[in-house]
Amino acid sequence: MRDRAVGDGPVAAAAHPLRVIMVYGQLARAGFRRQSQYRLAMFAGLFTNCVFGFVRAAVMLAAVRAAGDFGGYTEGSIGAYVWLSQGLLGAMQFMGPPLDLADRVKNGDIAIDFLRPVDVQLGYLAADLGRAASTVLPRGVPSVLVGVLTFGLAMPTTPGPYLLGTVSVVLAVAISFLCLFAVALIGFWVVETRGIRVLYQVSGTFLAGLFVPVHMFPDWLRTIAMATPFPSILQAPIDVLSGRITGAEAVSVVAVQVFWVLAIGATGRILLAAGRRKLEVQGG
Amino acid sequence: MVEPSAVRAGTWFTPYAAVLRSRIRAQRAYRLSFASEVFSAFLIGLVEFAEVWVIFHNVRVLGGLDLNAALLLFGFGQSTFALAQVLFGHLDTLPTLIRMGQLDAYHLRPQPLLLQLITSDISLRRFARASVALVVLALGFLRNDIDWSPATVALVLLTMLSGIALFGGIFVCAAGLQFYLIDGAELTNSFTYGGSFAAVQPATVFPTPLRLLFGFAIPVAFTAYLPTIELLGLPGPALLPAWLAWLSPLAALWVWLLALSFWRFGTRHYQGGGG
Numbered sequence: 001m002r003d004r005a006v007g008d009g010p011v012a013a014a015a016h017p018l019r020v021i022m023v024y025g026q027l028a029r030a031g032f033r034r035q036s037q038y039r040l041a042m043f044a045g046l047f048t049n050c051v052f053g054f055v056r057a058a059v060m061l062a063a064v065r066a067a068g069d070f071g072g073y074t075e076g077s078i079g080a081y082v083w084l085s086q087g088l089l090g091a092m093q094f095m096g097p098p099l100d101l102a103d104r105v106k107n108g109d110i111a112i113d114f115l116r117p118v119d120v121q122l123g124y125l126a127a128d129l130g131r132a133a134s135t136v137l138p139r140g141v142p143s144v145l146v147g148v149l150t151f152g153l154a155m156p157t158t159p160g161p162y163l164l165g166t167v168s169v170v171l172a173v174a175i176s177f178l179c180l181f182a183v184a185l186i187g188f189w190v191v192e193t194r195g196i197r198v199l200y201q202v203s204g205t206f207l208a209g210l211f212v213p214v215h216m217f218p219d220w221l222r223t224i225a226m227a228t229p230f231p232s233i234l235q236a237p238i239d240v241l242s243g244r245i246t247g248a249e250a251v252s253v254v255a256v257q258v259f260w261v262l263a264i265g266a267t268g269r270i271l272l273a274a275g276r277r278k279l280e281v282q283g284g
Numbered sequence: 285m286v287e288p289s290a291v292r293a294g295t296w297f298t299p300y301a302a303v304l305r306s307r308i309r310a311q312r313a314y315r316l317s318f319a320s321e322v323f324s325a326f327l328i329g330l331v332e333f334a335e336v337w338v339i340f341h342n343v344r345v346l347g348g349l350d351l352n353a354a355l356l357l358f359g360f361g362q363s364t365f366a367l368a369q370v371l372f373g374h375l376d377t378l379p380t381l382i383r384m385g386q387l388d389a390y391h392l393r394p395q396p397l398l399l400q401l402i403t404s405d406i407s408l409r410r411f412a413r414a415s416v417a418l419v420v421l422a423l424g425f426l427r428n429d430i431d432w433s434p435a436t437v438a439l440v441l442l443t444m445l446s447g448i449a450l451f452g453g454i455f456v457c458a459a460g461l462q463f464y465l466i467d468g469a470e471l472t473n474s475f476t477y478g479g480s481f482a483a484v485q486p487a488t489v490f491p492t493p494l495r496l497l498f499g500f501a502i503p504v505a506f507t508a509y510l511p512t513i514e515l516l517g518l519p520g521p522a523l524l525p526a527w528l529a530w531l532s533p534l535a536a537l538w539v540w541l542l543a544l545s546f547w548r549f550g551t552r553h554y555q556g557g558g559g
Contacts, residue, residue, distance in 0.1 A: 044468035051474035054494055055482045059339070059346070062489035067343040195320035202328045211335040216342050221334075 023118060024126040031130025042138040045090050049143050053086040056211070057151055071215040072244075076154025080242040081213055083147025085234055088169065090139035091132040092176045092233060094205050098197055099124075099180050105187035111281045121268055125177055132173040156243030164250055165241030171257040172237045175229050178264040179204070185268065188275030209235035229260040299395065300403040307405050321409040329366070329416025333358060336484065347486030352427045353516055354486075359421025361484035361508030364447025366414035371448070372455035374405040376476075378462045379469040388556055398456065398547055430515050439511060439529060446532035447507035453539035454479055454502065460546030463554050479504045488521045499524050503535040 036042075060078045064070045073081065093099075101124060104110045113120050147153050156162070183200050187193045205211070207230035214225050214235045225231055236253050239245045245253060312318055336358050340351040349357060378401070381387045390400050430436060458472035465471055483504035487495055499505045505524060513520045514529035 038467055040465070040468040041470065044465065044471035048470050048474040048478065051478045052481065055478065055485060055490075058489045058491060058494060059485050062347055062486075063339055063343045066346055070342055192314070192317045195317065195324045198321075199324045199327060202324075202331050206331045206334065212338045216338055218338070218341055221338070 024122060027118070027123055027126040028130035028133070031127035032134040033130075034127075035131040035134040036138075039138075042090075042135070045135075046139045046142055049086040049089055049139065050146050053083055053143065053147065054150070056086070057082045057147070061151070071213055073213070073215075074154065076152065077242060077244060079147055079151040080153040080155055081238055081244075083144050083151070083153060084238045084241055085210055086147075087140040087143035088172070088234060088237060089210075090135035090143075091169065091173050093128075093132075093180060094176065094201060094208070094210070094233075098193075099184050101181065102184040102187055102193060102197070105184060105275070106191070106193075108279075108281045110275075111279065114276060114279075121178075121181060121265070121272060124181060125174060128177040129170070129173060132177075154242075158243075161241060161243040161246065161250070164254060165237060168237040168240040168254050168257060171254065171261055172233050175257060175260050175264060176233045178261065178268050179229060179233075182264060182268045182271055185271040185275050188271070188278050204230050204233070207231065208233045209238070229264055232257045232260045300399065304403055304406055308408065311408050318409070322412045325409040325412040326416060329362070329413040332362060333416060333420055347488035348518060348521075349486045349488075349512070352424065353512060353518075355420050355424030356428060356512040356515065357424075357486065357508050358484050359417055359424045360443060360447065360511055361480065361504075362417035363414050363421055364444060364507050365451045365480040365483065366410050366417055368448045368451030368455065370407050370410045370414065372402060372452040373407055373410060375401060375455045375459040378459045379466055382462065382466060382554070387554070391556075397551060398459075401459070402456075428516060431517070436515060439514060443507070443511040443529065443532055446536040449536040450503065450507055450532070450539050451480065453536060453543040454504075456543035457539065457546050460543065460548075460550040463550035475502050483508045485509075487524055492523070495521070495523050503538065506532040506535040 057079055060073075060082055061075060064073055064075055064078045070078070101110070104113065110120075113123075116123070144153070148155075179200070183197060184193065186196055190196070207214070207225040207228050209215075209225075209231055214222060214231045217225060232253075236257055240250050240253060336354055337351075339346060340354055344350060346354070378387070381390075390397055390404075393400060454476055458476050461472055462469055479498070479502050482490075482494075482498045487499065487505050487509045490498065495505075506528070510520070510524065510526060510529035511532070514526040518526060520526040520528075
């Protein structure tokens with residue numbers, strides 16, 4: 001394996017930048033088309049999102065009515081928070097099955113990925129962005145529509161939040177994937193990563209603000225949450241999309257997301273390089 | 285291991301017990317892995333409680349319940365669900381068994397399919413999650429002003445047993461539907477995990493359709509909300525009077541009736557894995 005170590009994206013490095021972009025574009029399209037084959041799975045996901053959405057919206061609405069000041073949320077904006085978070089779940093893979101990558105690390109197929117003329121991390125990221133894009137129409141939009149029809153959400157009426165929100169959602173999907181990527185790579189050192197994955201999933205969804213908005217946490221818990229990338233995966237895109245934060249404040253939240261993309265991306269690359277040295281593949 | 289008595293025929297349960305014993309041994313074989321899974325399950329329990337606690341940190345009273353009452357609600361709902369998961373949770377893997385053609389192996393054995401699947405595994409780590417919920421429940425007993433009598437003790441026992449049976453039945457319902465929904469397995473999460481989530485919310489906050497859904501169709505309100513208000517002597521909202529708590533065995537029976545019919549339809553529909 002060592003000799004081939006330089007094969008880490010040789011084409012990508014040498015080729016014309018436009019061709020590189022095209023390669024990743026193709027990977028993203030493949031991810032999109034692969035995911036859109038599973039129509040029943042999409043519908044199942046949407047249905048489950050909606051059931052949870054109804055229960056959560058009922059609880060949150062009662063909480064807003066009971067508390068005088070519920071983290072600055074009103075009846076309309078808490079609805080937007082609940083249904084946007086349900087709608088984004090399909091794209092974020094928090095609840096989804098583990099990445100194929102986890103199995104590939106375990107059974108050694110990752111060696112094949114190392115031989116490909118595409119960067120392992122960026123290749124999988126491109127495919128995952130494609131996958132996430134394919135969930136927007138069948139899962140994201142209908143989920144928000146159900147919320148609009150049943151609860152009447154307060155959504156922004158200017159284009160600004162939607163434009164910046166789209167950027168924020170793409171960054172959030174990237175952070176979510178890069179985190180899962182890093183978690184899956186722990187499999188280089190640990191045989192069974194299920195415990196770690198479950199731990200990541202549970203603490204992640206909580207700190208991301210899926211069940212209760214991060215703004216409602218007591219101060220010490222909010223400080224802990226803000227020190228992790230999780231609020232950037234869910235709370236940030238919801239805040240920007242729903243227009244809870246605008247202008248310079250919204251831009252700074254997006255800047256924090258960019259920071260996490262770079263930081264976790266770098267962590268993933270370090271783990272990948274270290275895992276590659278550790279990797280030992282039998283047979284041939 | 286030679287038994288002193290020459291031949292022991294055993295009871296009908298002997299083969300199931302042998303499988304269960306082997307599963308228990310298998311889980312404890314990799315100590316580090318088992319310890320990390322138990323620890324994760326324990327943290328899941330804590331995080332789930334944190335969700336409830338954060339809401340009550342902001343709101344003193346939600347749906348007529350304060351934090352102390354919410355301890356009971358969470359304790360009942362989550363402990364019965366987690367204990368049902370210990371016994372029935374692995375039915376979740378049925379779509380994988382079907383897709384890989386492994387279910388056919390179960391069909392070859394001269395034992396009822398459902399009973400084999402239920403006894404094919406037991407998830408010890410989930411006891412950790414149940415233990416968090418049981419501690420919360422005990423706290424709820426201490427911090428609420430409950431008028432203890434033989435009747436209330438009976439209600440608690442009835443609730444625990446019916447609750448475990450009810451959630452177990454929901455897992456079987458989900459499994460029965462999996463024969464139709466190979467790709468759409470996530471659909472059943474809406475009433476297994478969705479049901480357990482709805483069970484620990486005060487039902488007063490639900491609009492009527494949700495109250496009917498979780499009160500009578502998938503009657504998870506019987507596992508936690510109804511016993512909580514009955515123990516605290518609260519009247520309960522429209523459609524869900526507190527005395528219904530005593531009928532939790534009927535609710536469990538209803539779910540098992542559904543479960544066994546779904547299972548029957550499902551297994552009749554199943555054509556085999558081919559190969």
